[in-house]
Amino acid sequence: MQAPVLGVKALFFDVFGTLVDWRTSVARESEKILGALGFDLDWLAFADAWRGEYQPGMEEVRSGRLPFSKLDVLHRANLVRMAPRFGLENLSDEVLDDLTLVWHRLDAWTEVPGALTRLKTQFRIAPVSNGNISLMVDLARRNGLPWDAILGAEIAGDYKPKRQVYLAACAAFDLEPRQCMMVAAHSSDLAAAAACGLRTGHIARPNENGPGKGEASPSVPVDVAGSDLADLAGKLGV
Amino acid sequence: MQAPVLGVKALFFDVFGTLVDWRTSVARESEKILGALGFDLDWLAFADAWRGEYQPGMEEVRSGRLPFSKLDVLHRANLVRMAPRFGLENLSDEVLDDLTLVWHRLDAWTEVPGALTRLKTQFRIAPVSNGNISLMVDLARRNGLPWDAILGAEIAGDYKPKRQVYLAACAAFDLEPRQCMMVAAHSSDLAAAAACGLRTGHIARPNENGPGKGEASPSVPVDVAGSDLADLAGKLGV
Numbered sequence: 001m002q003a004p005v006l007g008v009k010a011l012f013f014d015v016f017g018t019l020v021d022w023r024t025s026v027a028r029e030s031e032k033i034l035g036a037l038g039f040d041l042d043w044l045a046f047a048d049a050w051r052g053e054y055q056p057g058m059e060e061v062r063s064g065r066l067p068f069s070k071l072d073v074l075h076r077a078n079l080v081r082m083a084p085r086f087g088l089e090n091l092s093d094e095v096l097d098d099l100t101l102v103w104h105r106l107d108a109w110t111e112v113p114g115a116l117t118r119l120k121t122q123f124r125i126a127p128v129s130n131g132n133i134s135l136m137v138d139l140a141r142r143n144g145l146p147w148d149a150i151l152g153a154e155i156a157g158d159y160k161p162k163r164q165v166y167l168a169a170c171a172a173f174d175l176e177p178r179q180c181m182m183v184a185a186h187s188s189d190l191a192a193a194a195a196c197g198l199r200t201g202h203i204a205r206p207n208e209n210g211p212g213k214g215e216a217s218p219s220v221p222v223d224v225a226g227s228d229l230a231d232l233a234g235k236l237g238v
Numbered sequence: 239m240q241a242p243v244l245g246v247k248a249l250f251f252d253v254f255g256t257l258v259d260w261r262t263s264v265a266r267e268s269e270k271i272l273g274a275l276g277f278d279l280d281w282l283a284f285a286d287a288w289r290g291e292y293q294p295g296m297e298e299v300r301s302g303r304l305p306f307s308k309l310d311v312l313h314r315a316n317l318v319r320m321a322p323r324f325g326l327e328n329l330s331d332e333v334l335d336d337l338t339l340v341w342h343r344l345d346a347w348t349e350v351p352g353a354l355t356r357l358k359t360q361f362r363i364a365p366v367s368n369g370n371i372s373l374m375v376d377l378a379r380r381n382g383l384p385w386d387a388i389l390g391a392e393i394a395g396d397y398k399p400k401r402q403v404y405l406a407a408c409a410a411f412d413l414e415p416r417q418c419m420m421v422a423a424h425s426s427d428l429a430a431a432a433a434c435g436l437r438t439g440h441i442a443r444p445n446e447n448g449p450g451k452g453e454a455s456p457s458v459p460v461d462v463a464g465s466d467l468a469d470l471a472g473k474l475g476v
Binding site: 132 | 310362370371372374375378379384385386387388389392393410411412
């Protein structure tokens with residue numbers, strides 16, 4: 001194992017964008033529901049607009065203006081807020097509920113299940129995502145992600161990049177932050193984890209938000225960086 | 239599927255005694271540590287005495303006299319309390335720490351890994367144990383228990399049979415209590431789960447606490463009862 005990661009016992013993973021392709025999955029699954037109702041939208045633009053409400057929605061919780069609500073609840077509120085921009089003012093509660101669950105049906109980037117299975121032989125592995133437990137479970141079952149446990153926002157009662165989310169994950173595994181590595185395709189996530197004392201691993205997802213719209217490399221110092229999760233696993237000696 | 243369990247989406251499992259043989263495992267693992275230091279005890283009696291402190295230790299938390307501490311912490315305090323009965327007054331902190339972790343190295347009853355793997359094809363499965371997350375992860379890795387998530391006391395911040403532990407598990411999976419079944423070898427656990435609206439499944443472990451010292455059948459009404467987990471899986475139609 002490389003010197004920077006000696007002593008690492010657990011790997012924590014960001015999920016949306018890092019392990020799963022939320023953009024084309026949300027577009028495809030939304031088209032299934034709304035297309036059947038006769039709507040014809042720019043589905044990728046719809047996915048982007050929904051994701052655009054993600055950080056503002058969580059900021060209401062992080063700032064303390066709203067009590068903690070699981071991400072499913074925020075996803076639904078974000079949808080209600082942005083849907084009128086697509087001429088979707090009058091969706092029924094049932095359709096809004098169905099649409100909210102498209103975030104439970106995202107596809108993993110192709111190398112992820114195999115790479116996670118390899119990494120699990122050497123490390124405890126858990127998502128440390130802002131997604132709620134049931135959402136993480138559905139993504140794991142859909143894609144064969146062999147988690148040891150589901151950690152993250154719902155365990156901590158707050159949203160990344162708040163310190164408590166990273167520190168609660170370390171504490172759940174009885175580990176010091178320096179024994180844990182946060183893995184993400186987003187430099188902001190890694191910077192926040194590093195500020196808590198965790199090691200950091202970056203994965204390139206240069207097309208996460210559309211062609212050429214994603215992080216091809218980290219913009220902050222990290223302990224290790226990979227072109228994808230399989231490459232990162234190799235660099236961790238697995 | 240049988241009528242009593244129609245609509246059940248998730249199975250929650252008690253672990254100590256129900257899925258793993260804590261008694262002979264704690265005896266064996268304690269002997270490895272203390273035997274190497276020259277002690278020669280009745281190791282099964284030692285395991286029984288340690289387990290005997292289990293409910294009183296948790297009652298301090300359930301009653302509100304102590305803030306929530308994870309079970310590893312209680313196991314260590316329970317050990318310190320009972321060790322003098324076995325002439326173990328002067329164990330070092332390091333040995334006490336090592337002994338505490340024997341509870342992370344318990345063996346599953348033989349049919350459990352295969353039966354859980356089958357059940358996972360039809361149900362979400364999670365431990366709802368009083369054991370902490372890291373303990374549950376270590377037991378899962380040791381025995382190949384394919385959990386979807388680790389729920390239970392550490393998520394709820396209290397100990398069974400408090401209602402919050404069962405209800406927090408249902409909420410984590412976005413399910414109503416009637417959509418969840420608690421599976422245990424202990425009627426008291428099942429009675430508490432049923433009082434919260436969960437379905438219940440009993441597994442016979444007639445030798446949990448020694449030959450003939452365990453529940454061969456439930457002493458409360460349950461939805462389904464099995465001679466072991468494989469039998470219960472069959473009765474659930476899996």
